[in-house]
Amino acid sequence: MAILSGWPFFIYLVNNITKIQGMLKIILLVVLYLLFPVIIIKMCQKWSLFKKIGSIVLAYGFGLLFGNLGILPSGSPNYLVACQERVAIPGPEMAVLIENGTLSADDRFVNQIRAVQDNITMIxxxxxxxxxxxxxxxxxxxxxxxxxxxxxxxxxxxxxxxxxxxxxxxxxxxxxxxxxxxxxxxxxxxxxxxxxxxxxxxxxxxxxxxxxxxxxxxxxxxxxxxxxxxxxxxxxxxxxxxxxxxxxxxxxxxxxxxxxxxxxxxxxxxxxxxxxxxxxxxxxxxxxxxxxxxxxxxxxxxxxxxxxxxxxxxxxxxxxxxxxxxxxxxxxxxxxxxxxxxxxxxxxxxxxxxxxxxxxxxxxxxxxxxxxxxxxxxxxxxxxxxxxxxxxxxxxxxxxxxxxxxxxxxxxxxxxxxxxxxxxxxxxxxxxxxxxxxxxxxxxx
Incomplete structure (x- = not known):
């Protein structure tokens, strides 16, 4: 009976595995953003060269590399057009664009990343x-x-x-x-x-x-x-x-x-x-x-x-x-x-x-x-x-x-x-x- 009672939850996990994976990736991204400066600080404390360069310059440099080496997805051409110079597309609008086939589920994940980035900077x-x-x-x-x-x-x-x-x-x-x-x-x-x-x-x-x-x-x-x-x-x-x-x-x-x-x-x-x-x-x-x-x-x-x-x-x-x-x-x-x-x-x-x-x-x-x-x-x-x-x-x-x-x-x-x-x-x-x-x-x- 215990196994049967847990069955609906298992079905939920299977049906929503993609969403759950996306949520975990977003959580890991937030943790990385909040804690990576610790690594930069340690570098400046340990090596005089990095201290002379400065922690802020290092933060910019590592951020540029992280965002431009293909680690983060960039979204389809349709997504970039739909953004219309906005950082991210609002949720309801995004749902409509995915439903009518203009954008894909991958674009949704890109949009979530951009929204998280924007929210962090705004806070x-x-x-x-x-x-x-x-x-x-x-x-x-x-x-x-x-x-x-x-x-x-x-x-x-x-x-x-x-x-x-x-x-x-x-x-x-x-x-x-x-x-x-x-x-x-x-x-x-x-x-x-x-x-x-x-x-x-x-x-x-x-x-x-x-x-x-x-x-x-x-x-x-x-x-x-x-x-x-x-x-x-x-x-x-x-x-x-x-x-x-x-x-x-x-x-x-x-x-x-x-x-x-x-x-x-x-x-x-x-x-x-x-x-x-x-x-x-x-x-x-x-x-x-x-x-x-x-x-x-x-x-x-x-x-x-x-x-x-x-x-x-x-x-x-x-x-x-x-x-x-x-x-x-x-x-x-x-x-x-x-x-x-x-x-x-x-x-x-x-x-x-x-x-x-x-x-x-x-x-x-x-x-x-x-x-x-x-x-x-x-x-x-x-x-x-x-x-x-x-x-x-x-x-x-x-x-x-x-x-x-x-x-x-x-x-x-x-x-x-x-x-x-x-x-x-x-x-x-x-x-x-x-x-x-x-x-x-x-x-x-």
């Missing part, structure tokens, strides 16, 4: 953003801004002017040039977390996002080498020298804080689990409140409103001591950024990156990087900004705070580290506002 960024903001001590960083504020303002003005000019030049050559411009503002004010947030807010296509960010990585690699090697001598011909002052007593703690931003070993060990749960709980609450409020605006603006609200609430929460003191929330946020980088790059079509469109994006990015650097140099010469502040401000905005000590070491000037770190943190805090505003403004022209 990890709204969670990562507040986590990155919670631990920031805005008051402390502002106290140490020094002369860097003037250089930062000149850099921001330069970036905005050059990006508008780049949009005018490339708008007929680069798809969604307004959105690309918004992402470039994010890249040159706060870095990967900002550009990822702006991608979500402006609903940027994954291929376009990856082409833009990859172009920045290529151009940026040459620029940072120039800044470290020839930059001080070349820019010193036009700008006054730095006047040394006595370093502030807080400098060591600020430097240590910046250098620990990508220390993922803090996410394991005694008490780490409790801190992770606390940080995730508050981040989820910020996400939920922002999502609830966004329902009051038209659907086309909801994601943008969510990102702006999360940024604002995250900064506000950082002023609450109990939240600000939650340990390692920043590192947890960066882990989510690694997940995003791996997933979004696996969604990209490497073939499209070899197209003329990619070359135009590369030219646009190069124009923005070099143009904003030159305009910043001219304005700095007019306002008598010293060469060290100019270089450290450029580094902090174009790259990220962890690069600041590297450039300061090349300049043999420890005093400017505080200025660079402060500018980098402020740029990260305001990058979403400026980038989204720029993207919306230029897209509306």
């Amino acid at each position: 990890v960024i709204p969670l990562a953003l507040p986590l990155l903001l919670f631990s920031l001590n805005i008051r402390k960083w502002l106290r140490h801004a020094k002369t860097g504020f003037l250089s930062m303002l000149l850099a921001l003005v330069s970036v905005v002017i050059i990006i508008i000019l780049a949009y005018i030049i490339f708008r007929d050559k680069v798809p969604d040039a307004g959105k690309v411009s918004g992402m470039l503002v994010g890249i040159y004010t706060g870095g990967t977390p900002n550009v990822a947030s702006i991608k979500a807010a402006l609903n940027v296509d994954s291929n376009l996002f990856l082409m833009t960010h990859t172009s920045d990585l290529v151009v940026g690699a040459f620029v940072i080498i120039f800044i470290i090697t020839l930059g001080p001598r070349v820019f010193g011909l036009f700008l006054p020298k730095y006047k040394y002052l006595e370093s502030n007593g807080d400098s060591e703690s600020l430097i240590a804080e910046a250098e620990s931003m990508e220390d993922y070993s803090r996410l394991v060990g005694k008490g780490a689990g409790i801190n992770i749960l606390k940080a995730l709980g508050v981040a989820a609450a910020v996400f939920a409140v922002s999502g609830g409020i966004s329902l009051m605006v038209p659907s086309s603006y909801q994601m943008m409103v969510v990102i702006l609200l999360i940024t604002t609430l995250g900064l506000g929460a950082s002023l609450i001591p109990a939240i600000n003191r939650i340990k390692n929330s920043f590192q947890l946020g960066m882990y989510f950024i690694l997940i995003f980088s791996f997933v979004v790059s696996s969604m990209a079509d490497l073939g499209m990156m070899m197209s003329i469109e990619y070359m135009n994006i590369l030219l646009m990015v190069a124009f923005v990087v070099i143009g904003s650097l030159l305009l910043h140099l001219i304005l700095s010469a007019i306002f008598r900004v010293n060469v060290d502040d100019f270089l450290i401000t450029t580094t902090a905005l174009v790259y990220s705070p962890p690069f600041v000590p590297v450039v300061a070491g090349a300049l043999k000037n420890k005093e400017i580290i505080i200025t660079g770190l402060t500018v980098g943190i402020i740029g990260f805090a305001i990058g979403n506002y400026i980038g989204i505003a720029m993207g919306q403004f230029l897209s509306g022209l």
Whole structure:
């Protein structure tokens, strides 16, 4: 009788074996996406070469390989046409297309994969953003801004002017040039977390996002080498020298804080689990409140409103001591950024990156990087900004705070580290506002 009673379940398994296999594959894919960054982190910890390359660059590289080596199915030509530039086809529409023979069961599986990829990217960024903001001590960083504020303002003005000019030049050559411009503002004010947030807010296509960010990585690699090697001598011909002052007593703690931003070993060990749960709980609450409020605006603006609200609430929460003191929330946020980088790059079509469109994006990015650097140099010469502040401000905005000590070491000037770190943190805090505003403004022209 026991065997007979289990017979219907066995029949169900036989009749639905294909669906069950598909579900298991989807579950394994999700697990891979969530845990693969651990492998990247271990690689960076064990080998200095990978540490120099950077965990985010590695995440992009492995994601591109995973998505373009035939491991993931790509779907039939009919499926790609039916998507109509959407990431995935809604379930009811997919069922109709399969029923009338336009698409196959294999296309359904491809659609499920793409939907999972899209859902992961749409979840990890709204969670990562507040986590990155919670631990920031805005008051402390502002106290140490020094002369860097003037250089930062000149850099921001330069970036905005050059990006508008780049949009005018490339708008007929680069798809969604307004959105690309918004992402470039994010890249040159706060870095990967900002550009990822702006991608979500402006609903940027994954291929376009990856082409833009990859172009920045290529151009940026040459620029940072120039800044470290020839930059001080070349820019010193036009700008006054730095006047040394006595370093502030807080400098060591600020430097240590910046250098620990990508220390993922803090996410394991005694008490780490409790801190992770606390940080995730508050981040989820910020996400939920922002999502609830966004329902009051038209659907086309909801994601943008969510990102702006999360940024604002995250900064506000950082002023609450109990939240600000939650340990390692920043590192947890960066882990989510690694997940995003791996997933979004696996969604990209490497073939499209070899197209003329990619070359135009590369030219646009190069124009923005070099143009904003030159305009910043001219304005700095007019306002008598010293060469060290100019270089450290450029580094902090174009790259990220962890690069600041590297450039300061090349300049043999420890005093400017505080200025660079402060500018980098402020740029990260305001990058979403400026980038989204720029993207919306230029897209509306």
